Every structure is written in structure tokens, then in C-alpha cells.
Amino acid sequence: MPNIPTLKPRMQLFLSLLLGALLSACVPIGQSAPQQTIPLGELLLDDTFTLQKGWEARESDWAYMDVINEGYRMWLTRNVYIYGLYRESFTDTVMEASTLLMSDNPKTIYGLRCRASEGNPANGYYFMLSADGAFSIRYGAGNAIEPLVKWQNHSAIYTDGRINTIRIICAGDYLALYVNNQFVADVTDDRYSRGFFGAALALPEATTLDNPADVVFDNVRVWAVGD
Template structure:
């Protein structure tokens, strides 16, 4: 189950941006057309007035200057685009790093030569997290898929949900090419558009499910075209991705590793009450789609986004009293003012009452509770940050929370951050995970993912 609430606290954090691959000219040598990279026309700094801003009840397209990103979110079906206003280009390369949350078969990508009237006409380089792609032309509102014999096609690239995907479109003369993570996917020739705006896009095929994307590191380069080269490279599947498995390899190893962390505190793990690695479509923690929040399972991860000054959580149907909760949590926007964490003894009416254990991508941590009056009470030591916490974009931290009797403790990556005694909530309650967005701008979205969620019964020796 899941609800989202107006925040009770405000924190500020800072971090890095996603890295962009070098060697653009060498990358382009995979194509059948010789493309010469010219000057860099844009290294985008997102700000209101330069990129299109649009909001209605179902859709939001807006730059977020605070994290130098463009956020696209929709609960509606269809192709949605946002353009760089006022700058008209002809022969260009446009690239962006993209992180998405939502169904894998939805689309996202970049566009070029879009009609300055912003009617949707132009070229689109679109891919899905299900490893499919197409190069698309829209003319007078009609869709023309230029690749895959007029249909979406499979691509030989494996994408990882929590890792930014680099999408690059080449528009040089009548030559169009799509690259993903530095690998040539397909190329085609078409001459219906010769100049226009550059842009970013998403496409939602599911009427009852939301979809969000965060675009960063957007660059635009001029190009020129000469004769043919040796032809397409054979590509091959990439070796990208990171291992964010639990502390141990097998389930027994996982329990033993967590037990070793807790030995000094005298906490004894009992039976496994919940074990959810998010590999199935349904599990202990539910999916959710709302106006400002999405919680979805994809590729063995629980993906969460929340827009605006809110926090969102999903928790178990069953209530527990004395437990230890562990999860691997990844923040997908290092500069974003956000936190990730777990809950215990949360109320059954989903009013937000209960204990919270959270970390931020700037190294801060905190533990506390929301009482029945809605007030947040912190249970913290003098030092509230730690170098033990992995920081920045795509930083994964293992969070272990202890709720045994009146004893509460937060461990991150095997190290004790804070412990306290409190009796505000002693009755059984729900456990779950949460993402908190500290930004007060409604267009700002926080992104995170979770893996290896496990709950044990526990006692204190």
C-alpha cells in the first residue's frame, strides 16, 4: 500500500551529475556515413524560458535548474515532447542521459528538426527499456516509423533501469542514425525535414499507468556529412550495469551478514517474515500510480518517483512488532534534495505515523517518528552525516533498521549511524520503503530504486 504526504522537514543536499562518454567522433565511425563532428552548439543548462514548460492535470514538462535536468511526467497516453525554444538547427547531433520509471515498453528519446510551430512534426529517436527502438518521423500529425520495416524492432543493447541510458540522434543531411550507450543501433535516410528545433520526448502506451523521465547532460553538436565508411560496426551487448545485490550471495549468507552487523547491539535475528527482490510482477510491496507519484517493478528493482514537496511510501499489508528491516536503496539524482529509507510500526490507516530511517545522497542520515498529531520528532546524535554513506547520483546504500522493543537503530553499509530508545509506538505496525522529496517546486521530481527488501523477526539478548 502507498500514500504520499506534504513534507514535515526541509534539508538541502548537493551532488554530481551523470558522466558523458568521450570520443564522439570515434563513436560515429560505426556508421555507414562519414560524419564529421563540428562545434558544440549547446551544453544545456536547463532554465525556464529556454526549454518548453507545460503542465496540466495529467502531464508535466519542465526544466529543473536546481539539478540541471529536464523532467517529463505523464499519467496520459501518447507521445509527449519538450523542445529547446527559439534555436533552429539543421545538421546536428543531440544526446542526453535518461533515467525513466514506468512500464518497460514505453518510449523515451531525443528529437531533431522539430517544427518551430511546435505541432509535433520532426524526427524522433526513441527507445524502450524493453530493449526496443525506432527512428520516427511525424508529419502533419501522421506517424512514419522509418526503421524495422515500419515497426518497433529489437536492439542488441541491454539497458539497466537505475543506470542512465545515453540516447544520441544524428541528423546530418538526409542521414539519420540512432546510438544507445555509444553503440550504433540503426541508420536510415529521409529528406522530409531539413531544419528545426531539438527536443526531448517520452511516450506512454498505458492508460492506467504513469510514466516519468529525467534528462540530464543534454548536448548538441554541429555536423557535416561526406562519403561512405566501412559500414556498421557489429556492436554486441554491452557490459554495463552494476551489482547492487545484498550483503551476501545466497539468502543464508544475507541473513548471516546482517546478523554480524547486529551482534554488538545484542540483536538476534529470527525467521524471515518478508523477502522481496522485486523480480516478480507482484510481491510484499505494492505498485502504485498517482497524480504525483509512481511505484513500479522493473528488471528486479522497485522504481519510485515523487513530484513536488511530498514523500511517498509503499508498505506491507501485514503488521509486525519487533523486526529488523534491510534494503538496498539507490538515489537516481545526486543533486536532488531527497532521501530514501525504510519504515517500521507504521499505522494501518496510512496516515504516515510510525518510525522512519532515512539517508540522503549528500551523506546525511536521520531517524525519527511521526506522531498522531502529524509532528515529526527526530532521534539523532550530535553528528548527522557520515562518510560511510555512498554519495551522489546512482549511489547505492544498504539500510538496516532495527525496531525491537523500545530499541531503535539505523545502520548504513554495515556501520551504526544512530541508536535510541523510544516508546511512542510499541504495537505491531507495517514496514516498507519510502522516498522523500525536499524540493518545494512542484515540477521537481525525486527518483530512487530499491532492491533486496527483507524483514526478519528479532529479539534483544
């Protein structure tokens, strides 16, 4: 799988960053059980996108993100990485969203974010899936995204047009990813303790308007971490 280089967006419509070694060779996953069990606390957000409630909305001739038809839709044709954030900062959270690919571009990369920094929103954590059935947990640092868990294949990720439900846990230094109610991977990292959550989309190479990376996020729920 190729890397995704930086392209600075026109008029700063989108924040993008260098994805040096974003995609490395996929290998089978080995871990089968989470290191921690994180209880759910107070429900902080339950968003079915009937209204625009604080999500970023941006548009250019090569990318788009906004609430439309009761979903948060993102599409992209350039080989960059974009993200849309919910502008409220949190510390320890569990986030879940339903995701549906709207195109059959097999190179689409999409997922959820937590703890995006207020000063530089490119920083923070990324929990990403690929349209061909792989995943990675990563962190952004300056002009690069580095792996905490490298790209690996996992059978929990649907690649046949069905909805993938993604759940991410950001609790203290503990980060975990679940897909379709199955544990996928976890890791510990203490670089970021607070920030915005959101959605992300990327392409490893440019494409055409009739075959973009195109995904809808829906049924977003965010909980505080319980006691």
C-alpha cells in the same frame, strides 16, 4: 505492442498526435555498422540544466515537463505522446543526452527529436527507446508518426535502471541513432531539413499517478555537423 491513439490535451497544454502503428511487433536488429561517419563541429549547446535556458515548460494533471533538480523531467499518465522542445532552429546537428527512467513502468517510450517543424512541431524526426529494450526511428507527418526504422530490440539499451545515453545524428538526409556509444541504426530521409530539437515521451495505454511514464534528460549537448 499496442498503438498509442491521439487524445487532444486540455487547453492545448501539450501538442499530441496520432501514433498510428507507432509500435509494431519487435524483431531482431540486423545492421551492425553505420553507413556514414559524421564528424562533430562547433558545440552549440552544453546544458546541465542548472538554469532554464529555453526549454518548454508545461504542466497539467496528467503530464509535466520542466527543468527541475538540474534535469529536464517529463512525466505522463495518459496514452498520448508529448514532447518538449528547445526553441532554437538548426539544420544539421548531432544531439546527445543522458536519460534515466524514474519509474518502473515497462511501457514507457522516450527519446530525442530533431527538426521539429516551426509551423507544426509534431512534424520532424523521432528517435525513440522503450523501457523494455527496443528502439525505432520515425517521422511525424500531420496527424501520424510513421516508421523509418521499425521497432526492434537491441542489446545496447539498458533495461535495469541504468542511465541510457542517446546520441542522434541529423546530417543532410542521413539520420542515425547511437545508444551508450554503440551504433544502433541509420536511415536516409529528406522530408525535413531544419527545425527544433528536443525530448519526447509516450505511453501505449493510460496509467495511474503512482506508476507514470517518468524520465529525466540531462547533460544535453548539441553540435553542428563538421566538415
